[in-house]
Amino acid sequence: MPADAPGAGEPFLRIEGVSKVFGTFQAVKNVSLTVQKGEIFSLLGGSGCGKTTLLRMLAGFEEPTAGRIFLDGRDMAGVPPWSRPVHMMFQSYALFPHMTVEKNVAYGLKHEDMSAKDRADRVREMLDLVQLSQFAARKPHQISGGQRQRVALARALARQPKLLLLDEPLAALDKKLREHTQFELMSIQQRTGVTFIVVTHDQEEAMTLSDRIAVMDKGEVRQIGSPTEIYEFPNSRFVAGFIGSINTFDAIVTARDAGQLRLTLPALGAEVTARDVPHVTAGQSVTLAIRPEKIRISRDAPEGPNALRGSVKDLAYFGKDSLYRIALPSGTLVQAHAVNARRGDEGARVADWDDAVWLSFDPAAAIVLAE
Amino acid sequence: MTDRAPRTKYMDRRGWSDIIIGAPYIWLVVFFLLPFLIVVAMSVATKTPTAPPFSFGGDHPLINLDAYQRILTDDLYLRAFLTSLANAAISMVLCLLLGYPMALALTRMSRGWRNIMLMLVILPFWTSFLLRVYAWMGLMGRNSWFNVMLTDWWNFIVPVDWAVRSIPMMNSNFAVILVMVYTYLPFMILPLYASLERLDPTLDEAAMDLGSTPAQVFRDVTLPQSIPGIVAGGMLVFIPAAGELVIPTLVGNAADPMIGRVISDEFASARDWPMASAVAVALLVLMVIPTMIYTHFQGRAEGSK
Numbered sequence: 001m002p003a004d005a006p007g008a009g010e011p012f013l014r015i016e017g018v019s020k021v022f023g024t025f026q027a028v029k030n031v032s033l034t035v036q037k038g039e040i041f042s043l044l045g046g047s048g049c050g051k052t053t054l055l056r057m058l059a060g061f062e063e064p065t066a067g068r069i070f071l072d073g074r075d076m077a078g079v080p081p082w083s084r085p086v087h088m089m090f091q092s093y094a095l096f097p098h099m100t101v102e103k104n105v106a107y108g109l110k111h112e113d114m115s116a117k118d119r120a121d122r123v124r125e126m127l128d129l130v131q132l133s134q135f136a137a138r139k140p141h142q143i144s145g146g147q148r149q150r151v152a153l154a155r156a157l158a159r160q161p162k163l164l165l166l167d168e169p170l171a172a173l174d175k176k177l178r179e180h181t182q183f184e185l186m187s188i189q190q191r192t193g194v195t196f197i198v199v200t201h202d203q204e205e206a207m208t209l210s211d212r213i214a215v216m217d218k219g220e221v222r223q224i225g226s227p228t229e230i231y232e233f234p235n236s237r238f239v240a241g242f243i244g245s246i247n248t249f250d251a252i253v254t255a256r257d258a259g260q261l262r263l264t265l266p267a268l269g270a271e272v273t274a275r276d277v278p279h280v281t282a283g284q285s286v287t288l289a290i291r292p293e294k295i296r297i298s299r300d301a302p303e304g305p306n307a308l309r310g311s312v313k314d315l316a317y318f319g320k321d322s323l324y325r326i327a328l329p330s331g332t333l334v335q336a337h338a339v340n341a342r343r344g345d346e347g348a349r350v351a352d353w354d355d356a357v358w359l360s361f362d363p364a365a366a367i368v369l370a371e
Numbered sequence: 372m373t374d375r376a377p378r379t380k381y382m383d384r385r386g387w388s389d390i391i392i393g394a395p396y397i398w399l400v401v402f403f404l405l406p407f408l409i410v411v412a413m414s415v416a417t418k419t420p421t422a423p424p425f426s427f428g429g430d431h432p433l434i435n436l437d438a439y440q441r442i443l444t445d446d447l448y449l450r451a452f453l454t455s456l457a458n459a460a461i462s463m464v465l466c467l468l469l470g471y472p473m474a475l476a477l478t479r480m481s482r483g484w485r486n487i488m489l490m491l492v493i494l495p496f497w498t499s500f501l502l503r504v505y506a507w508m509g510l511m512g513r514n515s516w517f518n519v520m521l522t523d524w525w526n527f528i529v530p531v532d533w534a535v536r537s538i539p540m541m542n543s544n545f546a547v548i549l550v551m552v553y554t555y556l557p558f559m560i561l562p563l564y565a566s567l568e569r570l571d572p573t574l575d576e577a578a579m580d581l582g583s584t585p586a587q588v589f590r591d592v593t594l595p596q597s598i599p600g601i602v603a604g605g606m607l608v609f610i611p612a613a614g615e616l617v618i619p620t621l622v623g624n625a626a627d628p629m630i631g632r633v634i635s636d637e638f639a640s641a642r643d644w645p646m647a648s649a650v651a652v653a654l655l656v657l658m659v660i661p662t663m664i665y666t667h668f669q670g671r672a673e674g675s676k
Contacts, residue, residue: 059580081579094577098595107591108581159582 010073012037012195013058013163018067019219020053027053029219030067035212040189040196042206044242045216051199054216055165058197059088072162082111087161091168093152095140101151102127102136108159126154129188146177153185157192166198170205182208203243207231215239231291236371240289247295247334251288251368253280261368263288268330273305274366287369294365295336297324297350302360310334312355322349326359334359407655414438414648425644438649448633448650452657455630458544458619459612462551466559466608467601469552474563474600475593478570489564492557500554504621507550511540511622546622547629551612558611559604566600567593602665610658630654 011034020028028050035041043051056062058069060081069076076084087108095104106123114122127133130150135143140151149169156164169185170178186209189196200206206213207227214224215238223230223239234240237248251272255262259276265288272288280286301307313333314325317340324336336359338350351357415434416425427433442448473492477485495503510517518537526534540546570593578588616631623629628636630650637647 059576061576061579080584081576082582082584086580088577088580090573090577092571092573094571094573096574096578096592107578111582155581 011035012039012072013197014070015054015058016068016070018054018057018064018069020050020057020062021065026219028057028064031216031219031221032067033214033221033224035195035197037195038193039211040186040198040209042198042200042210042213043216044200044203044206044213046201046242048218049216050219051201051216052167053219055088055167055197055199058163059086059165060084085162086165087156087159087163088165088167089152089156089169091171093140093148093172095148095151095155097140099139100136101132101138101140101143104140104151105154105158107155112159122158126158129157129191130154146173146181149173149181150184153188157188157194160192161194164194164196166196168200168202169198171200171202178205185209207243215242217242232367234289234367234369237287237289237369240367240369244291245335246289246291246367248287248289249332251286253282253284253286256280256282260363263368268308268328268332270308270328272366273363274368275364277368277370280368280370284370287371289367289369290361290365291367292323292335293321293337294361295334296360297326297336297338298358298360299351299355300358302358304360305363306361306366308334308359310357310359312351312353312357315349315351315353324351326357410648410651413644414652416645416648418643418645423644424642435645438643438646439653441646442649442653448630451628451630451633452653454544454627455613455615455654456657458547458551458629459609459615462548462555462612463559463605463609465548465552466556467605470556470559470563470604471601474560474567477560477564478567492560495557501617503554504550504618507546507553508541508622511546511549513537513541541622542624544624544627547615547619547624550618550622551615554618555608555612558607562603562607563597563600566597566603570596599669602669606662610662613658614654 013035015031015033018028018031019026031050031054043054045051053062057064058076060076060079060083063077071084071086096107099107102123105126106119109119109122112119123136124133127136130153132143132147132150132154135147135151140148143151149172153169166185170181173181182205185196196209198206198209200209207230210227212224212226213230215222215230217238223235225233230239231243234243240246240248249265249267251263251265253261254264254271256276261274261276261280263272263274263286264270265272274288296302308328310326310328312324313327316323319340321337321339324338326334326336328334340349413425415436415438416427417435417437418424419426477488477492480488509515512518514537518540522535522537525538540549574592574596575588578592579585583591613629614631615629616635619629619632620635623632625632634647634650634654637643637650641647
């Protein structure tokens with residue numbers, strides 16, 4: 001898996017060994033990453049993982065304790081926030097309450113050397129872009145949360161920044177609006193071509209928005225990759241568990257041959273087969289991880305390897321799919337998702353409470369984590 | 372607006388809220404409006420050598436506007452008004468210039484320091500106001516160590532021809548303004564602090580992020596949002612300063628009195644109660660009109676928000 005962005009040449013944004021220490025607390029630890037021009041790049045992590053500190057260093061509000069940041073080939077050390085071609089959309093939007101929507105959007109432009117007419121045109125263009133032209137004369141408290149979010153976006157984009165930083169851009173919106181705004185953000189990014197760096201704690205948001213994601217934990221970047229890479233090929237138990245839900249088991253490698261790994265799962269008392277991964281030797285302790293939707297549930301014994309017996313302990317019906325919690329004979333619970341493809345009442349389900357069932361999965365679906 | 376309908380019958384506090392809201396109004400009517408009406412009435416009465424020293428009717432019409440006429444024609448009153456307004460305005464501006472940076476600094480301090488500093492701002496109120504004015508009189512007097520020190524310093528840096536025996540600080544408008552600024556500074560700092568403290572520091576960052584230097588951030592974001600605090604502080608300093616009696620009496624120049632002194636003299640020495648009342652009414656009108664104009668525009672601004 002590529003650790004860095006695809007494409008040749010000097011990356012648009014290069015973060016090199018950046019650390020930030022506040023007193024005795026190390027907020028960001030030796031982070032290195034690159035972002036290509038026109039990408040939507042997400043910094044994903046829980047609260048206190050250092051993602052916001054990293055964003056603030058890009059904006060210039062904090063200076064790195066160590067390391068360097070290059071934007072478009074220029075070292076940003078010592079460049080104050082007001083001289084950086086980087087604009088930020090704040091989580092609270094930070095709209096100026098004493099200015100109208102129009103004045104808010106125009107605010108950054110007064111530092112640009114342009115005629116009054118060009119400035120007015122640009123403001124109109126930005127308001128059109130976010131579909132708020134009819135609200136130009138309103139004050140921020142007279143418009144809705146979603147509209148405020150769009151004003152903040154228009155204001156940050158008005159000066160045509162090289163880099164737009166978005167701090168939890170959708171966190172303050174309700175679920176329906178969030179989905180809609182997500183696609184709007186992506187379409188605006190495509191139309192303007194501005195490079196976006198998004199800070200978020202919401203993995204779904206990161207998955208749908210981003211070209212690439214950096215998963216952060218305790219100030220460190222744990223993995224960088226496309227949403228698919230992060231989801232399907234996590235490099236650690238942390239990343240596997242952070243994105244989506246997953247079943248993890250301690251396992252020991254018993255044999256390695258013909259592109260296959262034989263593993264024994266002591267807690268389950270079972271033997272399974274997984275696709276071979278590099279840097280693993282027989283006898284090594286590893287973690288076996290399987291996404292719930294990659295586990296099949298059937299009433300009859302399935303063909304092929306990796307079949308486990310169990311009984312349905314719990315099930316949650318979500319409409320389009322159901323989540324089953326299956327108890328194995330050892331008592332371990334396994335989560336499995338099944339799509340409710342057939343229409344019907346309870347009888348149409350694959351299994352019901354306390355039913356004896358078989359679980360199975362492809363060797364390729366199992367993730368082996370050597371960490 | 373608050374919905375006055377109670378959520379449940381147990382939440383009905385309307386009876387209490389009427390009493391609580393009503394109390395200050397009753398207070399204002401009894402202790403402000405009624406006395407003020409008495410003063411207005413006295414201002415249109417006629418001075419007589421009786422006790423109380425005024426009457427209505429008699430040789431004169433019921434409403435006698437002589438006092439008001441004198442305010443407009445007699446130079447003494449006009450000059451006193453002008454001196455008062457000028458001293459109050461200068462004090463207000465100086466308080467603002469001194470108080471704004473102090474209030475802003477308060478908002479940027481750590482919590483612990485902020486409480487200590489706020490305490491220090493309020494601390495002077497714990498000692499008698501008169502005592503503090505007397506202390507200033509001591510400092511400014513001809514033979515005080517403070518005056519001697521300033522005089523030595525002055526004589527050291529200026530040419531010999533300009534040398535002085537002592538610096539004439541007492542009994543001047545300078546002394547009045549100095550002591551008024553000292554006295555009223557907390558009244559400027561506290562409302563300014565209250566309005567600055569509410570400002571969201573993220574807004575400063577947002578402005579900075581959009582290309583504004585810290586000075587531009589102050590001009591575009593901090594200052595416009597603190598206007599209510601500036602107006603409140605300004606009024607809290609200007610209004611009492613314009614009517615100030617004690618400070619100009621103790622440290623001021625008797626030849627150039629402020630209006631408070633004039634009112635006091637008319638009441639006590641001249642025993643011309645109608646004249647004193649008319650000056651008091653004129654002062655109040657002078658103070659109330661700008662306040663009402665401001666409130667009107669403020670209300671309109673709120674309404675258009």
